[in-house]
Amino acid sequence: MRIELKREGGVAFFPGLARPRSMETGELPPETAEAIQRGVSDARFFEQPATVGTAARGAADQTRYTVTIEDGGRRHSVQLLEPVEEPHLRALLELLKKADKEHRASAHAHPSPGR
Amino acid sequence: MRHSPGHRHSLHCILPPYLAREIAQNGSAQQRAYALRTIAVDTTFRAMRLVRSGMPQATRRLIPGPMVVESQKQRTIYDVKNTQALPGTVVRTEGQGDTGDPAVDEAYTGLGATYDLYGEVFGRNSIDGNGMQLIAHVHYDENYDNAFWDGERMVFGDGDGDLFNRFTIAVDVIGHELAHGVTEHEGPLAYFLQSGALNESLSDVFGSLVKQRLLNQTAEQADWLIGAGLFTDNVEGVSLRSMKDPGTAYDDDVLGKDPQPGHMRDFVSTWEDNGGVHINSGIPNRAFCIAATQLGGYAWERAGHIWYEALRDPRLRSNSSFLSFARLTVMAAGRLYGTGQDEEKAVRDAWSQVGLRVSRERAGEPVWGPGAQLPKQPPQRPPAH
Known part of the structure; x- marks a missing residue:
């Protein structure tokens, strides 16, 4: 399963945080990969509409995530506006954010000296 | 309305006779006091709004909020306890003392400072001009790296501790979020492309004013940074944005480099960030900083x-461009302080320094209303970017 996570919005635009992040579940720790597999199926991700949640009139600075998942020949993207109301989708987004963070940390052996 | 040259005191703004009567007949002592203190009451503008809104029967709306509603801060802070289960629990209401939780107390103070700026300086009773309660939710989610305005309330994360500290730490960010509420009530300005960047810029402007007033700083003394203190020591940067020097707020391995331009020649065309609302806001931000x-x-x-007067101008469209807003500020300067005075010149000059030319003849043109005599002129061309 291949996952792409793109963050947009928030109180400022950070080019470094806005870059889409990709993960292969095969590269993740097995328990994380399993949790994500389960999360995708619990959230019925592939049946979700392209956008979930609309900004209220006058709302500003909300964060929006675009989650794209490729699995077994299927590919689907869902845009999620925070706060995400639906509990399964919210749980999935949390899992993906956490996995991305761990993935990034292990890939870059962060923090580097001098920072 | 005539302005005496050099007259800079805004209290000279007229209290219309009907309003004086209304207050004299029905107002409490406090309301009378508010009436006298209220600034920027421009009857012509109120009439314009009514004409435009097509609601001639809404005579009540001629009476400004602060004069009929007792000005009173109504703050409520909720603790979401590191969950996403909004609203959470009420932890501090108006008049209660410090809780010892910095996020709660900073939110409470920041809401108060913002209310006071609008109330005491602009004569506005809260976000909607009508005493709207100020509500903030702190400790939203775990390690949450954001603060946002959902249209009715503010939500603050604690930050992840790696890149960001808690989002209540910066009072200008609190002012920024509430100012989105004011813009929604006065504008609105669509949160997209140039109008969205104006929306963002107005939030930075009023957020920064909240901070400057709290610190009692002159324009010269102010740092003009937005969100100073939000970054942890791990980040190479001082703040989210710099109004004085857009593009210089941070340059970091993880966050990237501050993408804000400070001049129209560097305007960023993008589909990201709602068309660059947090990016191109650097241009009007810098214009305000220069003017101030x-x-x-x-x-x-x-x-x-x-700027407040321009935001309230009924000619402000939801899709206004930088240039059309610039014109409104120049007109507002002339209206408030006299045509051809220093204020008008400073504002016009500030916009021209960021690459937006407000021509002399256009700025003063009477643009509104049935029967208004419009000078003959060629159709408006798009701004030369």
């Missing part, structure tokens, strides 16, 4: 008034 610094003294006194 040029005028000197406290930025909220003249520059702030001018």
Whole structure:
């Protein structure tokens, strides 16, 4: 399963945080990969509409995530506006954010000296 | 309305006879006091709004909020306890003392400072001009790296501790979020492309004024940074944005480099960030900073008034461009302080320094209303970017 996570919005635009992040579940720790597999199926991700949640009139600075998942020949993207109301989708987004963070940390052996 | 040249005191703004009567007949002592203190009451503008809104029967709306509603802060802070289960639990309401939780107390103080700026400087009773309660939710989610305005309330994360500290730490960010509420009530300005960047810029302007007023800083003394203190020591940067020097706020391995331009020649065309609302806001931000610094003294006194007046101008469209907003500020400066005075010149000059030329003849043109005599002129061309 291949996952792409793109963050947009928030109180400022950070080019470094806005870059889409990709993960292969095969590269993740097995328990994380399993949790994500389960999360995708619990959230019925592939049946979700392209956008979930609309900004209220006058709302500003909300964060929006675009989650794209490729699995077994299927590919689907869902845009999620925070706060995400639906509990399964919210749980999935949390899992993906956490996995991305761990993935990034292990890939870059962060923090580097001098920072 | 005539302005005497050089007259800079905004209290000369007229209290219309019907309103004086209304207050004299029905107002409490406090309301009378508010009436006298209220600034930027421009009857012509109120009439324009009514004409435009097509609601001639809404005579009540001629009476400004602060004069009929007792000005009273109504703050409520909720603790979401590191969950996403909004609203959470009420932890501090109006008049209660410090809780010892910095996020709660900073939110409470920041809401108060924002209310006071609008109330005491601009004569506005809260976000909607009608005493709207100020509600903030702190400790939203775990390690949450954001603060946002959902249309009715503010939500603050604690930050992840790696890149960001808690989002209540910066009072200008609190002011920024509430100012989105004011813009929604006065504008609105669509949160997209140039109008969205104007929306963002107005939030930075009033957020910064909240901070400057709290610190009692003149335009010269202010750092003009937005969100100073939000970054942890791990980040190479001082703040989210710099109004004085857009593009210089941070340059970091993880966050990237501050993408804000400070001049129209560097305008960023993008589909990201709602068309660059947090990016191109650097341009009008810098214009405000230049105007305020040029005028000197406290930025909220003249520059702030001018920007507030422009925001309230009924000619402000939801899809306004930078240039059309610039024109409204120049007109507002002339209206408030006299045509051809320093204020108007400083504002016009500030916009021209960021690459937006407000021509002399256009700025003063009477643009509104049935039967208004419009000068003959060629159709408006798009701004030369």
